[in-house]
Amino acid sequence: DAGVTQSPTHLIKTRGQHVTLRCSPISGHKSVSWYQQVLGQGPQFIFQYYEKEERGRGNFPDRFSARQFPNYSSELNVNALLLGDSALYLCASSLAYRGSLGNTEAFFGQGTRLTVV
Amino acid sequence: ELKVEQNPLFLSMQEGKNYTIYCNYSTTSDRLYWYRQDPGKSLESLFVLLSNGAVKQEGRLMASLDTKARLSTLHITAAVHDLSATYFCAVRYRYNNNDMRFGAGTRLTVKP
Numbered sequence: 001d002a003g004v005t006q007s008p009t010h011l012i013k014t015r016g017q018h019v020t021l022r023c024s025p026i027s028g029h030k031s032v033s034w035y036q037q038v039l040g041q042g043p044q045f046i047f048q049y050y051e052k053e054e055r056g057r058g059n060f061p062d063r064f065s066a067r068q069f070p071n072y073s074s075e076l077n078v079n080a081l082l083l084g085d086s087a088l089y090l091c092a093s094s095l096a097y098r099g100s101l102g103n104t105e106a107f108f109g110q111g112t113r114l115t116v117v
Numbered sequence: 118e119l120k121v122e123q124n125p126l127f128l129s130m131q132e133g134k135n136y137t138i139y140c141n142y143s144t145t146s147d148r149l150y151w152y153r154q155d156p157g158k159s160l161e162s163l164f165v166l167l168s169n170g171a172v173k174q175e176g177r178l179m180a181s182l183d184t185k186a187r188l189s190t191l192h193i194t195a196a197v198h199d200l201s202a203t204y205f206c207a208v209r210y211r212y213n214n215n216d217m218r219f220g221a222g223t224r225l226t227v228k229p
Binding site: 031032033041042043044045048050055056058090092093094105106107108109110111113 | 121150152157158159160162165205207210211215216217218219220221222
């Protein structure tokens with residue numbers, strides 16, 4: 001089975017531009033989350049979607065938005081890029097967003113490395 | 118707001134030595150995770166700890182959880198070079214599987 005897949009793997013953008021990052025969850029997983037990992041730091045939670053609805057939001061500005069599609073894939077959009085948005089963007093999926101032992105674990109994709117110049 | 122603190126942030130060890138990484142968190146949670154990250158790579162799940170007193174071991178790594186103290190430890194036994202990586206602990210926030218709050222990470226270097 002394919003794991004969580006993200007595209008593109010690397011991206012270079014100019015300040016002020018817009019970017020769209022994509023994530024396909026593991027087959028059967030309905031919950032997707034996005035994390036930002038700046039170099040040398042731990043991942044920071046951005047958004048979580050389940051059944052196409054936003055279920056959680058971290059402390060990020062409105063320039064960041066996301067959505068989930070009927071096939072449970074997801075997009076993360078960032079407008080008006082800043083140099084500080086340069087980071088590894090990770091997508092994670094799990095079966096459900098709450099629950100017991102069987103579906104607690106989230107699996108991460110390989111990430112999209114975004115560089116803003 | 119949930120805060121997760123790891124220490125040390127940097128750890129340089131000799132092969133064959135033992136050491137412990139500590140993870141403290143500020144509010145109640147029912148799940149604690151340990152991940153490994155190699156440079157330029159994604160996160161690899163190591164352990165999921167679900168209850169007070171939980172202990173899990175895989176090879177030279179052993180993780181434990183004390184929910185009353187809000188403390189988890191990752192113990193390294195007889196370190197080998199292949200363990201060199203950054204280790205993160207993460208705590209599930211508000212019972213949401215996909216909302217995890219991470220520590221800053223411990224960058225481990227194991228020297229021959």
